[in-house]
Amino acid sequence: MTIAGSPSEQSGSEVLKKTNQRAFRGSILHFFNDPQNKTETENSHLWEYIEDGCLVIENGLIHAVGHAADIMGQLPTTCPVIDHRGDLIVPGFVDPHIHFPQLDTIASPGTDLIDWLNRYAFPTEAAFQDKTHATAVAEFFIEELIRNGTTSALVFGTVHRTSIESFFAVAQRKKMRMVGGKVLMDRHCPRELQDTPESGYADSQALIHEWHGRDRLQYAITPRFAITSSDEQLALTGKLAQENPRLIIHTHLAENHEEINWVRQLFPRHRSYLDVYDQYGLVNQQSVFAHCIYLDDADLKRMQSSGATAIFCPTSNLFLGSGLFDIKKADEAQMPFGVATDVGGGTSFNLLRTLSEAYKVNKLQGQFLSPLRAFYLMTLGGARALHLDSNIGNFMPGKEADFVVLSRTATPLMERKLSQNRSKDGLPTLTEQLFTFVMLGDDRAIKQTYIMGEAAKVRSA
Ligand SMILES: [Zn+2]
Numbered sequence: 001m002t003i004a005g006s007p008s009e010q011s012g013s014e015v016l017k018k019t020n021q022r023a024f025r026g027s028i029l030h031f032f033n034d035p036q037n038k039t040e041t042e043n044s045h046l047w048e049y050i051e052d053g054c055l056v057i058e059n060g061l062i063h064a065v066g067h068a069a070d071i072m073g074q075l076p077t078t079c080p081v082i083d084h085r086g087d088l089i090v091p092g093f094v095d096p097h098i099h100f101p102q103l104d105t106i107a108s109p110g111t112d113l114i115d116w117l118n119r120y121a122f123p124t125e126a127a128f129q130d131k132t133h134a135t136a137v138a139e140f141f142i143e144e145l146i147r148n149g150t151t152s153a154l155v156f157g158t159v160h161r162t163s164i165e166s167f168f169a170v171a172q173r174k175k176m177r178m179v180g181g182k183v184l185m186d187r188h189c190p191r192e193l194q195d196t197p198e199s200g201y202a203d204s205q206a207l208i209h210e211w212h213g214r215d216r217l218q219y220a221i222t223p224r225f226a227i228t229s230s231d232e233q234l235a236l237t238g239k240l241a242q243e244n245p246r247l248i249i250h251t252h253l254a255e256n257h258e259e260i261n262w263v264r265q266l267f268p269r270h271r272s273y274l275d276v277y278d279q280y281g282l283v284n285q286q287s288v289f290a291h292c293i294y295l296d297d298a299d300l301k302r303m304q305s306s307g308a309t310a311i312f313c314p315t316s317n318l319f320l321g322s323g324l325f326d327i328k329k330a331d332e333a334q335m336p337f338g339v340a341t342d343v344g345g346g347t348s349f350n351l352l353r354t355l356s357e358a359y360k361v362n363k364l365q366g367q368f369l370s371p372l373r374a375f376y377l378m379t380l381g382g383a384r385a386l387h388l389d390s391n392i393g394n395f396m397p398g399k400e401a402d403f404v405v406l407s408r409t410a411t412p413l414m415e416r417k418l419s420q421n422r423s424k425d426g427l428p429t430l431t432e433q434l435f436t437f438v439m440l441g442d443d444r445a446i447k448q449t450y451i452m453g454e455a456a457k458v459r460s461a
Contacts, residue, residue: 002397003064021058022453023075025068026084026405028053029430030091030394031380035372036331040430047372048395049430054081055089057401060175060452065395084405087447088433090375091394092151092402093351094382095340097250097290097311099156100141100167100180101125101134102344113256113320116345117189126192128158134166142170146456148350149446151402154250154288154340154386155180156222159193161203168211175215175452177400179248179386181222182207186233189224197232204240212247216391216400220248220288226263226276238281248386249282253289253310256322260294274299283308288385290342291316292335293323300333309385310335313342314357320345327358328367338385339377351378352441359438371434401453406437410445 031047038046054071056064056079064071075081099105105124110116128134145153157164157180164182171178184200185193195203204221212219221244223229223237241249254260254273263273270276274295277283285307292310295303303310312325330337340346341354348354355374362369383393392400409415417436437445449457 002066002395021056021063021076021079023071023079023081024055024057024084024089024403024405024450025072025081026053026055026087026089027051028055028065028089028395029375029434030065031376032394034381035370035376037368037370037373039370040372047376052085053089055395055401055403057453060401060454062395062397062399062401064397084447086408088406088408088437090404090406091379091383092392092404092449092451093149093378094338094386094388094393095145095150095153095351096288096309096338096382096385097156097313097340098153098343098346100138101128101156101158101163103137103141103144105344107347108344110320112258113322113345114258114262116320121344122190122193125158125163126190128163128166129160129192131162131166134160134163135170138167138170141167142174142176143458144349146174146449146451146458147446148443149404149406149449150349150351151404151449151451151456152177152383152386152388152392153179154220154248156224156250157182159183159185159195159200161207164207165211168214168217172215172217174456175454177216177218177388177392177402179218179220179250179388181220181250184221184223184233184237185228186230188228197230197236200233201236201240208244208247212244218248219244220250223249223251223282225252225259226273227259227266234276234280234282241281241284241286245286247286249284249287251277251282251287251289253277253292254294254299255291255317256320257294272296272299274302278302278306286387288338290340291322291325292330292337293317293325297333300329300335303335304333307336310337311340311342311385312337312358312361313340313346313354314361315347315354316342316345317361318357319347324361324365326365326367327362327369328365336385338382340382348442350442352438352445355438356441371431371438374438375434401450403450404446405448405450406441406445407447408433410441410447414440414445 287308
């Protein structure tokens, strides 16, 4: 059993005799590190799985986690116990790359990235200068995240301040830990979506001042990509990053061939796409680069040495025909990476669906993404990508109590599948269970989503 507080506070039943506590009983899985391709019979110090577990929450934080047999007897009689026996409790999902203004762009056909941006994404984004519209979209978008078990995300706004202000206001009301930023974009897009180097810099500074560190919200410096920012804007973005060294820098990198060729024409003196960002001071351990499909050996080396994080977006990469992210190469280069939905280029808000596609992208390259690693990537892996792992990502006491309850009987097929393949103790192995969730699970598997210990899911479908 792991309990919050100093060792002297951890003896006897006194430890759990606190007010404002609630306990959740069910199977519990959380991670302490990346299991990579370890199996469930080895290296169990990388994760903890408790078949009949108990999670105790106090004032929105994790207070204790352990075997129900150890904890239940210590709970004060006044402590409510929410019974999720039969279900699987995991930390809230973290989506490290998503565009909130592209809610209505999802599932729009285009030929490739640039065509899709021009035909669907840019026209949709133009409406976000209107606060009423931006707020209404933010409400639906956040509700959809919660419905899919996602409790934190790294979010693109549009070029308009109102977009991310509206998003932050809704996220704050729902007490969510969110990271986001206003897009910086001063060329190669419709005029109504352009800022200037100076206005983008000033608006970002004002937003940082107003929102960064407010409740659970954090600001991210957000140039769209090298194509839509002039040298002057990239230089001022680098200045912004230098002046705010603890902020995430969030942008796109090396997603498709046409995009990369265009970057080569615009920045002929730079060795590579990554080098463009590097020259402007935008490559460091705070950098989060979506896609990273086409990085050469020198780029991979630079990603590793800088500590920058790559984000693999499988449904988007398949939908737009961009290419296949190579996890094996990322591991060999020791390049940190996360997995994200990239809605609206991505085709699902659901990270189970997303990891299912990640598995297939790996398979096409002769690689294996273990279901344990898939669950790590959706939880602690996502938190680490955003440097939020001291706040969220697993059930270590003191962390914020964002978690998801997954139903083993979400669909008749899942129920049937999870009652088969029985190991000698009568249950499917953990790996079999997790693989079933990844391959067959979707929003129906999300029985409940808790934010700071409070049930947040209001719509079931
Ligand atoms: Zn994106």
